[in-house]
């Protein structure tokens with residue numbers, strides 16, 4: 001969480017360019033932002049709360065500087081707590097991503113030595129630590145290294161002083177990528193996406209590295225010894241460049257609409273990786289699927305698919321709980337982590353635990369060169385293109401498609417899996433047509449004032465119900481909960497009152513009769529029934545008909561919930577791309 005960007009180079013008025021780059025990083029947090037540049041023996045800082053929107057930078061001209069967009073962890077959303085943070089004398093500035101677990105003792109120690117703090121953040125200690133090391137005569141490189149060594153936790157820090165034409169950056173798990181431009185500039189950011197228009201080649205900083213960034217040149221050192229390391233440059237990936245809305249009002253609707261193409265591409269081009277993934281599962285003594293949030297629901301869907309299609313048992317553990325299950329891991333275990341960003345801290349921690357047990361690591365990941373991608377022994381790339389909306393849509397259906405095809409490959413019926421994914425893509429294209437969209441919008445109108453909403457599904461539709469509820473609540477702020485259809489009568493039904501919207505997944509599979517009975521029980525208690533499936537039933541007040549695509553039903557069933565959430569958000573006046581309190585890349589535990 002939090003986005004950082006820094007620049008050293010020939011541009012004379014760098015403030016506005018830094019702000020532009022921060023916009024590309026706002027998906028990592030948008031509580032507040034700030035920019036700093038050196039000016040007249042001190043560091044000039046501009047900080048504001050809220051999203052960047054149409055803001056402009058009003059700072060002195062400079063050829064070097066950095067900026068930060070924040071997702072608050074320690075300290076409320078205030079101008080004082082926004083980054084960059086300065087040392088006592090205003091001669092050192094830092095930006096930080098992560099959580100400094102030992103900031104309290106560090107702060108107490110620094111305050112006892114007379115340092116004046118201006119914020120409630122954990123981050124500010126870094127500026128004061130660097131100040132002390134500079135006062136002892138260290139270079140900025142040494143001072144930043146020494147300060148970083150005092151921090152506990154997963155952190156990324158970029159430091160700048162009024163002196164020297166340089167930035168210093170280092171990290172542990174939180175991502176940082178350094179860029180070299182053809183115009184004599186060098187840049188650094190949390191994500192390669194922010195380096196578009198600046199860099200042509202990238203170096204992904206490793207956890208034990210520290211980088212010196214000067215105009216058009218970078219040097220990388222092993223952090224503890226400060227021994228020089230070779231810089232391994234890779235070209236800025238082309239797909240990072242397309243960030244247009246492509247005629248859509250929001251990234252969420254653009255990314256929902258891209259799903260059929262993503263699925264078609266996976267169906268036609270992913271066979272070799274699917275076979276390799278199926279082999280890794282077959283060769284293992286136990287496969288674990290893990291992910292967080294939406295990715296966890298894709299993983300849970302996978303466990304149902306492997307069971308019904310290939311009669312193959314896989315374990316599912318939600319990412320943030322994985323470390324409490326690591327006792328089951330062996331050197332022949334295979335741990336497959338699902339992640340859009342490849343930077344989710346809980347997932348990286350799970351993978352580190354699995355690595356310690358000698359297990360084989362797999363990744364189903366959208367962002368190439370992300371930490372997870374680089375860590376895995378076997379990476380399957382979703383190649384769904386950048387997801388800019390904070391909500392995950394196309395990466396979810398891409399993950400489910402890969403798992404569906406892998407289950408079919410395990411069952412020795414790979415071609416069937418590919419055909420099903422193509423059929424789902426065609427079905428989703430039909431569902432994105434105006435008549436279908438109008439129907440979803442009308443459904444959203446009917447429930448726009450609801451405070452609570454329940455989603456139920458059984459079997460393969462159970463994880464879809466969980467994902468549907470997450471999608472609806474995070475974007476529209478309607479409290480939505482997903483349940484296994486059979487569980488309602490065990491307590492949840494107490495919450496159903498006259499008019500409570502209940503979304504029911506009723507596909508044509510073995511769950512149909514039971515889920516319709518459950519729907520009737522809800523209706524008898526006043527539930528306003530919204531059915532999703534390929535065959536209507538009188539129990540439903542509204543029915544959203546989806547094409548019947550058999551085992552690929554989780555793909556087509558995901559779309560109505562995405563669309564419903566989107567239209568509810570618009571009707572209720574919320575920004576679907578940046579819901580409150582969220583960030584796209586959850587790099588803190």
Ligand code: F6R
Pocket residue numbers: 292293294295296338339340341342343344347390391392393470471474584585586
């Ligand atoms: C929900 C959503 C989150 C992410 C979760 C994991 O729409 O986007 O629940 O799915 O934070 O993120 P990744 O997939 O990047 O590991």
